Amino acid sequence: MLVIFKRELKVKASYRLTAVVTVISALSGLFSYAFLGNGAVVSTTTTTYGMSLAAFLVSGVAFGSIVSSGVSMFTEYAGPSQIEEVMVSPTDFRLFILSSSLLSLLIGLAITGIMFLSGVMLFNLIYSYNLSLLVAMVMLGIFSSIGLGLIGLGFQIVYKQTYFLSWLLYSFTGLVGNMIVPVQILPGVLQSLAYVTPQYYFFTGIRVALGSNVATATSLLVTFTGYTLILLLIGFASLNWALRSVRQNGTHAWS
Amino acid sequence: MHRDDSARIRLRHVSKSFERKFQIWSGRKSCEHRQVLSDISLDVGQGDIVTIVGKNGSGKTTLTRILSTLVTPERGEAIVCGFDVVREPRQVRKRIGVLLNAGMGGFHARLSGKENLEYYGALYQIPQKEAGERIKALLADLELQDRGADQFQSYSTGMRRRLALARALLPNAPVVLLDEPTLGVDPWSTEQVHKLLLGLVSEGKTIFCTTNNMSEAKTLGKHVFLLDEGKLSPISQSEVMAS
Secondary structure (H helix, E strand, C coil): CHHHHHHHHHHHHHCHHHHHHHHHHHHHHHHHHHHHCCCHHHHHHHHHHCCCHHHHHHHHHHHHHHHHCHHHCCHHHHCCCCHHHHHCCCCCHHHHHHHHHHHHHHHHHHHHHHHHHHHHHHHCCCCCCCHHHHHHHHHHHHHHHHHHHHHHHHHHHHHCCCHHHHHHHHHHHHHHCCCCCCHHHCCHHHHHHHCCCHHHHHHHHHHHHHCCCCCCHHHHHHHHHHHHHHHHHHHHHHHHHHHHHHHHHCCCCCC | CCCCCCEEEEEEEEEEEEECCCCCCCCCCCCCEEEEEEEEEEEEECCCEEEEECCCCCCHHHHHHHHCCCCCCCEEEEEECCEECCCCHHHHHCCEEEECCCCCCCCCCCCEHHHHHHHHHHHCCCCHHHHHHHHHHHHHHCCCCCCCCCEHHHCCHHHHHHHHHHHHHCCCCCEEEEECCCCCCCHHHHHHHHHHHHHHHHCCCEEEEEECCHHHHHHHCCEEEEEECCEEEEECHHHHHHC
């Protein structure tokens, strides 16, 4: 029994980061609920985004499906069971990855539509629809997710896990990404961190497109477009680096 | 793009080492390297079959993976149909069919053998109709025609290996790279596989095959080489027959 326990301890300890991540994720969730309990939330969503708290939360949860897969969106297609078989075929690996994930992207969009419409109908939520901005934000959300997915894929190919990156992006940015908790009620340091996350621009853009307070969307659109392009560039560079690296050490399949 | 080259496979002074990964908590850093291949040179022409024999861990798989563009050689050059595996990998991939050592991977458990092959037909950029015809013929050649419509998860180990071989032959490539093609395959099907491979050689295909099964080397081997401690040396027919 001790041997089994020792083996598990050794395996778990080899992923030391996991323990740290688990603790901080729990704290992050705790803080999110604590901030949501803050009385200022309702007035913040109304004055800043022109929507009720319920409308704010539903739009966050519904549109979250578009960016929630992000870092891990490509990992199942480059798993140890098939990466080598695909890489010896003449089909470009990037094309393979993008084509394979198309259906998941469409499913993410459908889930968003269903969740959002259900929320609107069930809770009589009121939004003002700036459809062109909404479409632009959704497109940028998809492309930024692809960028993050490529970074995650590169990370997986080299380090054989994406857990840390996923955590960095989703557990932590769940708190500062403007998805559930309005950034405006966060302490200064966390607000500064929010501006680093692509989710902040995505969810803020969605709220601007759906809220009755017509905020200045141009600068947000320009910033998010620039950010998305940078993510895509880093994503492709990261994947190229990972493929070069794995060809050097031969560890395509790891199980 | 066509590039004429007398040897379909040409290896010149190919060497490869891998960084060692030590036991967790051993305190040893990964700065040591293990030499896997040392100064390998080999020419394989059209209509030739070369069999590489060697113990487990002797470097057979690494050599196959270098030729299939999966692994970059450290030194030397590897050329397939006149294209360099490092500088022109896409051209190489258009000219090879590969069965990897772990070659039962990449099949979806819930799709049928035929559907799995159709998927690879698309990855190998074979027109759909042509792929369908080749799949039908390959399933028949490898005695899988009755099970082609069954889900992959219901296949036995030997059937999975034969399906992987069908995948390697699907692109109808001039060079076929096979890493232990009959691993786990029963003797009757092994005989069938050997007949199929020898038939392909007579049609002008170039086959590079690794195995640790000397009887397979005897059957296939006009040219048999021993890979031992990273060095490649030819084995004469009499040595093969005597082993």
